[in-house]
Amino acid sequence: xxxxxxxxxxxxIAVATLALMxxxxxxxxxxxxxxxxxxxxxxxVAVVVVIINGIMRRKVIxx
Numbered sequence: 530x531x532x533x534x535x536x537x538x539x540x541x542i543a544v545a546t547l548a549l550m551x552x553x554x555x556x557x558x559x560x561x562x563x564x565x566x567x568x569x570x571x572x573x574v575a576v577v578v579v580i581i582n583g584i585m586r587r588k589v590i591x592x
Contacts, residue, residue: 530588538585546578 530538550571557567 530585535585535588539582542578542581546574549574 553562553567553570553574556562557564562570
């Protein structure tokens, strides 16, 4: 994976994460999910993003 590919994927992940968090926030404000569920899902999203970023970083270094 080249540096430019990593930047593109990073931007895609950032936009997807923003959309997901806005969607979760919408569901929470409309009473579909509770505040506690929102917190757990937000933490899960953060962990997944950190793992994906670490994998991409390794692929750039090895290239």
